[in-house]
Amino acid sequence: MERSDFLARVETAQASAILPDHPPDDPGQWVPELPEVDLVTRFIEMAEKMAAEIHTVPVDDVISEVIDRYAIDNYISWDADRIDGLDELPDGPRRIHTETPRGVDGRAEHNAAYMDCQLGITGAEAAFAETGTIVVRSGPGQPRMASLVPLVHVAVLPRERIFRSASHWAADPSARMAEGSNVVFITGPSKTADIESIVTLGVHGPKHLHIVIV
Amino acid sequence: MTPVTFRERSTRELGTEKVVNIGKATRRKTRDRISASAAYPPMESMRDRAREIRLHTLANLSDYLAQFADSVERAGGHVYFAADADEANRYVSQVAADRGVRSVVKSKSMVTEEIELNHHLESHGLDVVETDLGEFIVQISGDRPVHIISPVMHKDRYEVAELFADVLDMDYSNDPVDLNAAARQHLRSIFLGADMGISGVNFGVADTGTISTVTNEGNARLTTTAPRIHVAIMGMERLVPNAGDLTVMLEVLARSGTGQALTVYTNLITGPRAYDEQDGPDELHVVILDNGRSEALASSSAEILACIRCGACLNVCPVFREAGGHAYGSVYPGPIGAVLTPALFGHDEWGDLPFASSLCGACKDACPIRIDIPSLLLEQRTESMSKGGGDFAWLGPGLAAYRRIATNPVLWRGFLVAGGVFGKATGEWITRLPFQAGNWTTTRDLPAPADQSFHSWWKEHRG
Numbered sequence: 001m002e003r004s005d006f007l008a009r010v011e012t013a014q015a016s017a018i019l020p021d022h023p024p025d026d027p028g029q030w031v032p033e034l035p036e037v038d039l040v041t042r043f044i045e046m047a048e049k050m051a052a053e054i055h056t057v058p059v060d061d062v063i064s065e066v067i068d069r070y071a072i073d074n075y076i077s078w079d080a081d082r083i084d085g086l087d088e089l090p091d092g093p094r095r096i097h098t099e100t101p102r103g104v105d106g107r108a109e110h111n112a113a114y115m116d117c118q119l120g121i122t123g124a125e126a127a128f129a130e131t132g133t134i135v136v137r138s139g140p141g142q143p144r145m146a147s148l149v150p151l152v153h154v155a156v157l158p159r160e161r162i163f164r165s166a167s168h169w170a171a172d173p174s175a176r177m178a179e180g181s182n183v184v185f186i187t188g189p190s191k192t193a194d195i196e197s198i199v200t201l202g203v204h205g206p207k208h209l210h211i212v213i214v
Numbered sequence: 215m216t217p218v219t220f221r222e223r224s225t226r227e228l229g230t231e232k233v234v235n236i237g238k239a240t241r242r243k244t245r246d247r248i249s250a251s252a253a254y255p256p257m258e259s260m261r262d263r264a265r266e267i268r269l270h271t272l273a274n275l276s277d278y279l280a281q282f283a284d285s286v287e288r289a290g291g292h293v294y295f296a297a298d299a300d301e302a303n304r305y306v307s308q309v310a311a312d313r314g315v316r317s318v319v320k321s322k323s324m325v326t327e328e329i330e331l332n333h334h335l336e337s338h339g340l341d342v343v344e345t346d347l348g349e350f351i352v353q354i355s356g357d358r359p360v361h362i363i364s365p366v367m368h369k370d371r372y373e374v375a376e377l378f379a380d381v382l383d384m385d386y387s388n389d390p391v392d393l394n395a396a397a398r399q400h401l402r403s404i405f406l407g408a409d410m411g412i413s414g415v416n417f418g419v420a421d422t423g424t425i426s427t428v429t430n431e432g433n434a435r436l437t438t439t440a441p442r443i444h445v446a447i448m449g450m451e452r453l454v455p456n457a458g459d460l461t462v463m464l465e466v467l468a469r470s471g472t473g474q475a476l477t478v479y480t481n482l483i484t485g486p487r488a489y490d491e492q493d494g495p496d497e498l499h500v501v502i503l504d505n506g507r508s509e510a511l512a513s514s515s516a517e518i519l520a521c522i523r524c525g526a527c528l529n530v531c532p533v534f535r536e537a538g539g540h541a542y543g544s545v546y547p548g549p550i551g552a553v554l555t556p557a558l559f560g561h562d563e564w565g566d567l568p569f570a571s572s573l574c575g576a577c578k579d580a581c582p583i584r585i586d587i588p589s590l591l592l593e594q595r596t597e598s599m600s601k602g603g604g605d606f607a608w609l610g611p612g613l614a615a616y617r618r619i620a621t622n623p624v625l626w627r628g629f630l631v632a633g634g635v636f637g638k639a640t641g642e643w644i645t646r647l648p649f650q651a652g653n654w655t656t657t658r659d660l661p662a663p664a665d666q667s668f669h670s671w672w673k674e675h676r677g
């Protein structure tokens with residue numbers, strides 16, 4: 001249907017819609033009223049509740065520990081200069097190339113390298129204390145796949161970027177929700193409860209989420 | 215013969231193991247929702263706020279749709295306005311044909327169930343694979359989703375285990391961890407080789423053209439990242455004005471739907487992969503679907519379009535718990551479905567669904583948007599009857615009397631006392647009504663009189 005016809009039909013319909021209350025003309029800005037807390041403490045409490053593991057030691061130490069613990073031999077990462085507090089990327093395991101070919105050819109072959117991807121290293125540009133959530137944005141040097149396909153995800157979060165809640169973040173000018181083709185809020189590792197409401201981790205996304213606060 | 219009415223379908227379902235599973239799962243979900251809300255003091259004010267946002271958006275929908283479409287296009291996406299299921303389906307298969315698409319992955323989307331998109335694409339020779347674990351189980355077992363959030367709530371692990379041992383390359387196991395791992399492995403290679411990913415949209419943000427999908431598994435992220443083309447299908451009512459409104463809706467949705475503070479992955483997409491990004495789809499298409507929504511908007515049931523598909527009203531509904539989702543015969547079951555289905559698709563076929571309710575008011579209490587579902591059910595009943603009786607014509611005079619009695623607390627109590635119901639009420643629900651109304655409760659339960667919610671909602675409704 002033509003856009004103009006579609007919109008005209010909606011306009012006619014909404015004119016005769018019977019809605020219960022008088023909806024406000026402009027809802028305006030709103031954030032929930034929450035008690036004042038120490039943001040870092042609350043974030044750690046909630047993120048751990050969501051089955052994330054939190055670290056407050058230097059990033060490089062966490063990455064070495066993770067590589068040992070999960071016997072990592074390949075990884076996918078943001079560029080090192082995109083991650084606060086990270087000096088250099090690990091040189092032991094093999095780094096998977098992330099520049100995906102455009103167009104019809106070569107994409108499936110490229111994607112096949114993600115099949116058994118083990119570790120992903122990314123930054124996190126903000127966090128929500130109330131829900132234990134991190135915000136991960138795509139951009140140059142910041143591939144989406146790094147927080148998505150590996151078994152283990154290590155995300156580096158600057159402590160001054162922890163907001164009280166998602167709404168507090170959205171109200172802040174730094175949020176720029178539409179910058180980058182993808183912004184994802186991550187709250188704990190991938191999970192499902194589809195079978196008999198039993199929670200199991202690591203369905204399509206990472207099974208282990210490590211957040212390093214720097 | 216295929217059953218065509220709610221009464222026939224529910225008779226087939228009642229008491230089966232399937233609905234016993236549904237009863238258990240819905241009670242658990244209700245407990246989770248209540249504790250998640252109790253643990254979050256601003257929840258009640260957030261619900262008020264969410265309701266304002268939804269009603270404001272509906273009252274100004276055409277403006278927000280125009281703004282949203284402009285914003286999607288500015289971000290480099292294509293927008294298509296589909297008047298009905300047929301137009302939407304044909305647009306998607308045309309995009310696929312023009313771009314040499316062979317394989318399609320889908321993340322869970324009720325609107326694509328509504329338009330039967332899988333069937334359409336398969337008839338055009340495409341491979342379509344559902345990637346949400348529950349929807350995948352539905353697909354390989356040739357079943358239908360039983361619930362809008364938990365599609366396989368009616369199956370137990372033994373059934374899934376047999377299915378997977380049969381269809382996937384795995385040894386028999388009924389451990390959900392093993393079943394999950396087998397599905398991950400199987401679906402991962404399909405994801406990575408797919409040409410097109412199709413998702414629904416939980417909310418579209420008008421001022422930025424952002425679309426959001428929420429999943430716990432991460433399948434919507436893979437669907438919208440790995441293939442070279444992403445097609446998002448959105449019911450036209452699913453907009454919010456801006457980012458701040460979006461975060462309110464997301465929290466309310468997660469706490470009401472699954473009792474989580476936020477869903478594990480809230481995926482926000484604004485346009486296709488940018489020129490300087492390393493991955494993501496080359497193309498983004500957003501299909502905005504009417505399919506009966508403008509008729510519903512123009513009706514006295516317009517409020518139903520404020521629904522955010524959280525499933526809370528299904529979980530508390532005594533009829534849904536006893537009869538299950540398949541009894542409704544619609545992709546939208548439960549209280550929301552009993553209003554939405556006839557409002558969208560007409561009363562000729564679906565006119566009996568609004569009667570599949572005891573009007574107990576539990577759905578209204580549970581609804582995060584505080585949608586007055588019981589009144590909307592009454593509106594839809596009136597519509598059904600004015601548009602020609604069907605097998606529920608006998609309800610006409612009885613219902614009028616019922617309304618008169620039920621709207622008056624004194625008469626209502628008198629009615630129950632006279633029928634001796636007080637003596638018979640055991641537990642939570644009245645399972646048999648006195649006098650001629652006995653007909654009514656053959657397939658319906660009423661809340662016990664101790665529950666004040668019926669009176670209070672009606673009082674509120676009458677002002």
Ligand code: SF4
Nearest residue numbers: 521522524525527581
């Ligand atoms: S009507 Fe309310 S409770 Fe039911 S699915 Fe919609 S938003 Fe949820």
